[in-house]
Amino acid sequence: LDAVINGSVAAxxxxxxxxAEARLDARTRARLKALMxxxxxxxxxxxxxxxxxxFGRAVDDPVAMGLRTAALTxxxxxxxxxxxxxxxxxxxxxxxxxxxxxxxxxxxxxxxxNQPSTRAALEKSRQTLVQRDAIRPVYPLETALxxxxxxxAGGVVGVARAAVGVxxxxxxxxSSNIAGRAPVPPSLTxxxxxxxxxxxxxxxxxxxxxxxNGNFRTVSPAEFTTIxxxxxxxxxxxxxxxxxxxxxxxxxxxxxxxxxxxKNGVTIDVSDPNLPPNxxxxxx
Amino acid sequence: xxxxxxxxxxxxxxxxxxxxTPNELEFDAIGLWQIIPDLRKSFGLSGDALxxxxxEVLTKILxxxxxxxxxxxxxxxxxxxxxxxxxxxxxIVNAIxxxxxxxxxxxxxxxxxxxxxxxxxxx
Numbered sequence: 001l002d003a004v005i006n007g008s009v010a011a012x013x014x015x016x017x018x019x020a021e022a023r024l025d026a027r028t029r030a031r032l033k034a035l036m037x038x039x040x041x042x043x044x045x046x047x048x049x050x051x052x053x054x055f056g057r058a059v060d061d062p063v064a065m066g067l068r069t070a071a072l073t074x075x076x077x078x079x080x081x082x083x084x085x086x087x088x089x090x091x092x093x094x095x096x097x098x099x100x101x102x103x104x105x106x107x108x109x110x111x112x113x114n115q116p117s118t119r120a121a122l123e124k125s126r127q128t129l130v131q132r133d134a135i136r137p138v139y140p141l142e143t144a145l146x147x148x149x150x151x152x153a154g155g156v157v158g159v160a161r162a163a164v165g166v167x168x169x170x171x172x173x174x175s176s177n178i179a180g181r182a183p184v185p186p187s188l189t190x191x192x193x194x195x196x197x198x199x200x201x202x203x204x205x206x207x208x209x210x211x212x213n214g215n216f217r218t219v220s221p222a223e224f225t226t227i228x229x230x231x232x233x234x235x236x237x238x239x240x241x242x243x244x245x246x247x248x249x250x251x252x253x254x255x256x257x258x259x260x261x262x263k264n265g266v267t268i269d270v271s272d273p274n275l276p277p278n279x280x281x282x283x284x
Numbered sequence: 285x286x287x288x289x290x291x292x293x294x295x296x297x298x299x300x301x302x303x304x305t306p307n308e309l310e311f312d313a314i315g316l317w318q319i320i321p322d323l324r325k326s327f328g329l330s331g332d333a334l335x336x337x338x339x340e341v342l343t344k345i346l347x348x349x350x351x352x353x354x355x356x357x358x359x360x361x362x363x364x365x366x367x368x369x370x371x372x373x374x375x376i377v378n379a380i381x382x383x384x385x386x387x388x389x390x391x392x393x394x395x396x397x398x399x400x401x402x403x404x405x406x407x
Contacts, residue, residue, distance in 0.1 A: 212308045213301055214294035215322070242394035244313075244355035244363055257393055260361065267312055269393055276293045276326050277390070278318030282311055 001033045004074045007087030008094060021099035031106045036090075038113050039071035044125035053118040054109060066093035069251060073236055085234050085251055194254035195274040197230045198281055205281060215278045224283040228268060231256050245269075289327040298327055302337060306344045313353060313363065313399035314345060316391040320384055335385045339377055342398075346373040350398040352380075363404035366396055 009022055016022055024032070042050055051057045051064035059065075070089035073082050097105045112118055198205055198217075205227060206219035219227065235248035238255070245259030245267075254272035270279040288298045296304075301322075308314050323329045323337050352366040369379040384391055 209311055210307055211304050212311070213304045214291075214296060215318070216308050216311070218311075240355075240392075240394050241357050241360070242355045244361060244397075247393065269315075271317075271393070276291070277321030277324075278315075280312065280318075 001036055001074055002029075004036075004070065004083055004086045004090060005029055005032055007084060008070075008090035011088050011091040012095065016095065016099065019099065021102070024102075028103060028106065031110065035106065035109050035113060036067075036071040036074065038122065039067060040075035042122050042125045043068075043072045043075070045121050049121060053115070053121050054112055056108075056112060063093045063096050065253070066090070066096070072249070073251070082234060082236060089251070191233055191251070192230055193252040193274075194231060194250055194256065194270060194272045197227055198268075198270055198272075198279060199275060204279075209282065213278075215276050216280050216282065218282045218284050221283055224266065224268075224281065227281055228258065231268065289329065291322075292326045292328070294326075298337060301327070302341045302344065305341050306348045306350075309345065309348050309350055309398070309400055313397045313403050314350070315393055315397040316380065316384065316395055317393050319391075321390040324390065335381055338381055338385055342377045342380060343373060345398045346376060348400070350400055351404075352376060352396045353399045353404050354396055355394065363397070363399060365404055369396075 005024065009017060009024065012022060039050075039054060042054065045053065047065065047068070048059040050068055051059050051061055055061065055064045055067075057064045066089045070086045070093065073086040073089070094102060113122075204214065204217050206217035206223065208214055209216055209218040231250070232248070235250050235256070238247045238249050240247040240257070243257055243259075245257045247255060247257040249255050252272075254270070254274075256271065257269040259267050259269065266283045268281040270281065271277070272279070290297050291301055305314065305319070319341055320334070320338060323334055323341075327337070329337055352369050353363040354366050356362045356364040369376040380396065
């Protein structure tokens with residue numbers, strides 16, 4: 001969370017980043033960190049309940065949803081691109097709130113988080129929320145190389161420093177770009193909303209299988225792999241023990257699952273408010 | 285001219301949608317999360333119309349030999365049969381309609397699906 005909070009400041013435009021308010025003091029950072037932990041505990045609350053309980057706002061409120069995404073992404077994935085995404089969402093929410101109004105916003109958030117109804121909803125959510133430790137983080141090659149090199153050179157302490165260093169370096173913009181807006185990392189430029197992946201231009205991928213409904217699309221193995229890889233970008237695994245596969249949340253608010261059946265091949269189940277509710281992509 | 289609702293995304297008339305939905309069993313299990321939310325959102329159904337359409341499509345799915353199933357908690361990646369809704373189609377449809385059509389929440393992918401025996405036997 002410290003890295004996400006640091007990254008959120010770095011993700012702001014240069015003009016804002018240099019302001020006094022953007023230099024979050026230790027107390028503000030500590031409060032923000034504690035609140036983000038609490039918000040992430042509420043990950044199993046539905047969005048409307050989350051927005052209402054924690055912020056007194058509507059489900060479509062960008063601040064509430066931005067902070068929800070930031071807190072959950074930071075908690076559920078150890079991947080650098082996920083942490084960077086969490087930092088971007090946190091930065092966006094803080095900008096919308098206004099850095100000068102952030103302390104008052106945090107005051108209000110703390111009061112709301114401690115209300116009996118919020119605590120009850122939190123307790124219910126905590127009972128089923130996937131713990132970060134239950135998900136094995138996936139680190140890209142550069143982290144592994146950094147860790148390995150440090151391991152050779154400096155033992156355990158070096159390993160830890162290298163791992164943190166790689167993550168922080170990837171979260172923060174390069175110093176040479178400090179005067180301008182932080183450059184958009186390559187992984188962000190590649191991100192495509194789910195609807196653009198499975199229905200580019202409003203036309204669903206693949207073809208209708210047999211005499212099924214239009215929502216059930218079949219594609220070739222090569223197309224399927226491409227679609228799957230695009231959807232997995234910046235996707236965060238979500239625990240759904242009664243789902244016959246692995247379920248993921250995406251930053252655009254959509255979700256999808258991948259199921260593999262020995263008998264029926266691989267299927268992606270898509271849940272996106274911009275698509276029909278029962279959208280499926282099946283590999284031929 | 286028919287005045288029946290059409291699918292907001294695909295333009296499929298409701299009768300045709302109901303008729304074609306069970307065909308998916310040839311390829312995959314069908315989740316209740318696919319049925320009720322689509323009837324609500326894509327066809328704009330609610331109340332008696334929602335209940336009627338849900339009954340129709342579930343009956344057709346069960347008539348194809350499908351059974352209620354859910355992802356196995358003990359063996360991830362496999363299905364297990366659900367027996368709490370009863371054994372015959374009428375009881376199953378009544379129980380599911382009673383459970384789901386009268387509440388605001390839509391079924392989720394963790395809720396009941398329908399699959400042929402080969403789905404949960406093969407896996």
